[in-house]
Amino acid sequence: MSDHIPRQHGASLLTKTARTKKRNAAETRFKAYGIVAISISLLMLLVLVTTIFSKGLGAYQQTFITLQVELLEKKLDKKGNRNLADIKKVSTFGYAPLIKSAVAAKVEELGIESGLKTKQMAGIVSKGAAAQLRDYVIAHPERIGDTVEFRFLASSRVDGYLKGRVHRDRIGNDKNISPEQLDLVDGLMAAGVVNKTFNIDFIIGADASDQRPEAAGMGVSMLGSLSMMLVVLALSLPIGVGASIYLEEFAPKNWLTDIIEVNISNLAAVPSIVYGILGLAVFINYMHMPMSAPLVGGLVLTLMTLPTIIISTRAALKAVPPSLRDAALGVGASRMQAVFHHVLPLAAPGILTGTIIGLAQALGETAPLLLIGMVGYIASNAPDSIASGLLSPNSAMPAQIYEWAKRADPAFYERAWGGIILLLFFLVAMNTVAVILRRRFERRW
Amino acid sequence: MPTFWLIACLILLSAVGFALGRRRAMVSAGGEIRDLHSLPAYYGYNVALSALLPAMALLAVWLLAQPMFIETRVSAMIPAELVPENTNLGLVMSDVRRVSEGLDLAVAQETMTDEEIRVMGAETSDLRQRLGALGIALGSDVRPEVLAAARRYRDMSHTGRLMMTIIVGLLAVVGFTVSYSRTNKDYRARNVVERGVMALLILAASLAVLTTIGIVFSMMFETINFFGLHSWKDFFFGNTWAPNFRGDSELSMLPLLWGTLYISLIALLVAVPIGLFAAIYLSEYASPTIRSVAKPLLEILAGIPTIVYGLFALLTVGPMLVRIFGRGDDGLLGVEWMSGATSVLTAGLVMGIMLIPFVSSLSDDIISAVPQSMRDGSLGLGATRSETVRQVVIPAALPGIVGAVLLAASRAIGETMIVVMGAGAVAKFSASPLDSMTTITTRIVSQLTGDTDFASPETLVAFALGLSLFVLTLGLNILALIIVRTYREQYD
Numbered sequence: 027m028s029d030h031i032p033r034q035h036g037a038s039l040l041t042k043t044a045r046t047k048k049r050n051a052a053e054t055r056f057k058a059y060g061i062v063a064i065s066i067s068l069l070m071l072l073v074l075v076t077t078i079f080s081k082g083l084g085a086y087q088q089t090f091i092t093l094q095v096e097l098l099e100k101k102l103d104k105k106g107n108r109n110l111a112d113i114k115k116v117s118t119f120g121y122a123p124l125i126k127s128a129v130a131a132k133v134e135e136l137g138i139e140s141g142l143k144t145k146q147m148a149g150i151v152s153k154g155a156a157a158q159l160r161d162y163v164i165a166h167p168e169r170i171g172d173t174v175e176f177r178f179l180a181s182s183r184v185d186g187y188l189k190g191r192v193h194r195d196r197i198g199n200d201k202n203i204s205p206e207q208l209d210l211v212d213g214l215m216a217a218g219v220v221n222k223t224f225n226i227d228f229i230i231g232a233d234a235s236d237q238r239p240e241a242a243g244m245g246v247s248m249l250g251s252l253s254m255m256l257v258v259l260a261l262s263l264p265i266g267v268g269a270s271i272y273l274e275e276f277a278p279k280n281w282l283t284d285i286i287e288v289n290i291s292n293l294a295a296v297p298s299i300v301y302g303i304l305g306l307a308v309f310i311n312y313m314h315m316p317m318s319a320p321l322v323g324g325l326v327l328t329l330m331t332l333p334t335i336i337i338s339t340r341a342a343l344k345a346v347p348p349s350l351r352d353a354a355l356g357v358g359a360s361r362m363q364a365v366f367h368h369v370l371p372l373a374a375p376g377i378l379t380g381t382i383i384g385l386a387q388a389l390g391e392t393a394p395l396l397l398i399g400m401v402g403y404i405a406s407n408a409p410d411s412i413a414s415g416l417l418s419p420n421s422a423m424p425a426q427i428y429e430w431a432k433r434a435d436p437a438f439y440e441r442a443w444g445g446i447i448l449l450l451f452f453l454v455a456m457n458t459v460a461v462i463l464r465r466r467f468e469r470r471w
Numbered sequence: 472m473p474t475f476w477l478i479a480c481l482i483l484l485s486a487v488g489f490a491l492g493r494r495r496a497m498v499s500a501g502g503e504i505r506d507l508h509s510l511p512a513y514y515g516y517n518v519a520l521s522a523l524l525p526a527m528a529l530l531a532v533w534l535l536a537q538p539m540f541i542e543t544r545v546s547a548m549i550p551a552e553l554v555p556e557n558t559n560l561g562l563v564m565s566d567v568r569r570v571s572e573g574l575d576l577a578v579a580q581e582t583m584t585d586e587e588i589r590v591m592g593a594e595t596s597d598l599r600q601r602l603g604a605l606g607i608a609l610g611s612d613v614r615p616e617v618l619a620a621a622r623r624y625r626d627m628s629h630t631g632r633l634m635m636t637i638i639v640g641l642l643a644v645v646g647f648t649v650s651y652s653r654t655n656k657d658y659r660a661r662n663v664v665e666r667g668v669m670a671l672l673i674l675a676a677s678l679a680v681l682t683t684i685g686i687v688f689s690m691m692f693e694t695i696n697f698f699g700l701h702s703w704k705d706f707f708f709g710n711t712w713a714p715n716f717r718g719d720s721e722l723s724m725l726p727l728l729w730g731t732l733y734i735s736l737i738a739l740l741v742a743v744p745i746g747l748f749a750a751i752y753l754s755e756y757a758s759p760t761i762r763s764v765a766k767p768l769l770e771i772l773a774g775i776p777t778i779v780y781g782l783f784a785l786l787t788v789g790p791m792l793v794r795i796f797g798r799g800d801d802g803l804l805g806v807e808w809m810s811g812a813t814s815v816l817t818a819g820l821v822m823g824i825m826l827i828p829f830v831s832s833l834s835d836d837i838i839s840a841v842p843q844s845m846r847d848g849s850l851g852l853g854a855t856r857s858e859t860v861r862q863v864v865i866p867a868a869l870p871g872i873v874g875a876v877l878l879a880a881s882r883a884i885g886e887t888m889i890v891v892m893g894a895g896a897v898a899k900f901s902a903s904p905l906d907s908m909t910t911i912t913t914r915i916v917s918q919l920t921g922d923t924d925f926a927s928p929e930t931l932v933a934f935a936l937g938l939s940l941f942v943l944t945l946g947l948n949i950l951a952l953i954i955v956r957t958y959r960e961q962y963d
Contacts, residue, residue, distance in 0.1 A: 052855070052858075059752075060749065060751055060753075060755075062748070063745045064765055067828070070827070071771060071772055074824075268675030269676040277676070286680055289679050289680050290679045292948060293679060295878070295945075296686070297887070298885070299887045299912050299915055300686060300885070300941050302919075303686075303933070304690075306919060307689035308685055312539075313534070314568070332678070360661065390779075393916070396887075397919045399920070401920070443786075446778075449778075453776070
């Protein structure tokens, strides 16, 4: 380098030459690149989180309409003998007129001027209201003939109007809502009949069909995810810990052990969709396990999580100093006893941390679940027993979110973002537990 | 008896075995622990494990082998002329299985009796309608051979199940009795138990190898089937991807590969500079405080599930790009280059964001591993920090950084959710990043979701694609490993 530098007579170290200035400028630029890179990444994180919360929080609130419904005996129980079998014969179609007249009565009572027909007025109530009414009547047949107050879900368009998703000037082509109906909603809102409150059904409820975004919830798919996680935990923890103990403590140094080790590190980098293909080919096509069952999902995710758990468990075992093993062996313990009585308990916090992180990964994984049929399926019934929770078709949280994102009605997008908030909540909770475990119990030797 | 209850019984038996074995050992030593060879619990474990392990192992093998055994036996009953052209035996066999499942269901719901099934003929009974009523949809009327095969299939599965229950139960009882009768104070229970535990540990460790074998073989078999139905030349060297149901699909991997590589390239163009500069800043410039805040924040990006990124691409980034590059005069640039939200750029950008923490944390580890003395030497000679980084640290860390980039590329190629939601479904060769294109993983998902028929090339092509993907990502990983191992400088 030195041969390029022209001699500068009389130059002082204290004054900056043009070359020094250039070098310093390059230094500043270089540092600025780093700052820009960090800022871009953090900005992206911020954008992502704000997007999720600004779009998803709406799903936790829902618009309800409070109506007094007269449960007319001549419609619901023509014979008047309160025979449950007869009452059940009336389908939801038989209940729709009751809701229509309840809306009309409410509008009349409040004195709201509206040029709408009764049918259009009732259009602001969710299509699921009739089923809600029917369930109530079947559960309480003695109330037939009374006037009962109900809180019905408003239709998704009305809900969107209250949340600012549906605008008056953009609904020209929407056959589900008209400006007159929105006027009616304004009137009812002023009277306190229509209001927006916290919606627990989004968290504990079931998914609903394409027609009723307002009723869709995450509850059943959360149970599906829970069942899968139980399978993953029950299988991957013992297998992963067993494999790590063998490889770390007992395995002789030979080519077989080498193969196993290379294998495990390669499995950790296999794309998750390949595990889905494996699950489809082996568990469903060959072993004829039921499609869409959380058991199969759990098995696939177990195979996917195993390498993660093995790698972190081996690190935890390696961190236990050899002097402890030597001490145990020195007082007459067998090698197995030294490992199970002394090394394993000391490595347990590290193993648990790794397992929780592996589980969190499995919880958010979607791609393999697409292949074993956990999407395209409306998870409307909560499983009634452990066996059916494992074997009957269900969805899972990320699969449910994907399913909503695919549907045509934009009202489902809000649900999808809301589902993500729930999913992230679980992930954050699991990771926090892992961090706390590590902080509290980690020992440094 | 369902398998679940069988397993429950085995576990119960082994729990009883533990208690009894332990007691018998204590009794034989006259209540004096010092006279026992092993600790009392080991005698209990011995009986429990001898009852449980062989029986469970047999159960697992049986559950795996029975379907294969029955399948080969029953498929031999189906005459070759029954298999329609252009399909294979698998299609008929899936009918057989469907019918047999339907019969089982019918018996369970008491709409048929076993006796009725034994005597009924395919022509006389309206089997298709009756099974349809139970929710088992059949493509065509049940032929006599299929019905016979289904009957045989059903009988064999039932006998198999019964025999499995009996033999597994018997094995458990034998294991229990033998180990229990051997139990006395001089029996070396600990050694036996430890040998058993060791076998379990080895089994757990070899499961990883089994998984790999499972992955490779499951895809290999179906890929071979696929190449039996479809020309391999078209798959590897054709230029059109156009599956259809008329049977003349063109299934070539190249357009998908192009889409995959294009999207990965954009993702790397985003992730590598940002990730690398972030890593350099964090390890060379940042104060410990900034580092302790920024590093975990970056790692949050890595912990976000891919479905979130997918949704972000589909609902936020895609529409934003359309607003910039599309919509004609209403758009920001007043151009009409982009028609829908899905495009190579959408998926590439979002995937790039996802990969930033991956690149940065790998590079950070590698840069931090460069010894401080090298930096000190360079700084001592009068180089500025950036000159040190560019001329000393980066060259020293280069193999590791190249390895990290290759690993990121392998991640990008195998990523599924972002491209499924953000890249689109059109298979074509196009140079414009604003076009909607499709990838290998997207096609695997779309060919394998819904009702899959394992006899058509349109379904089987997914396995060939999966195998290609597996080979591609594995190759990149191994390459990364080789580069790191070969060119790594040893400083210690």
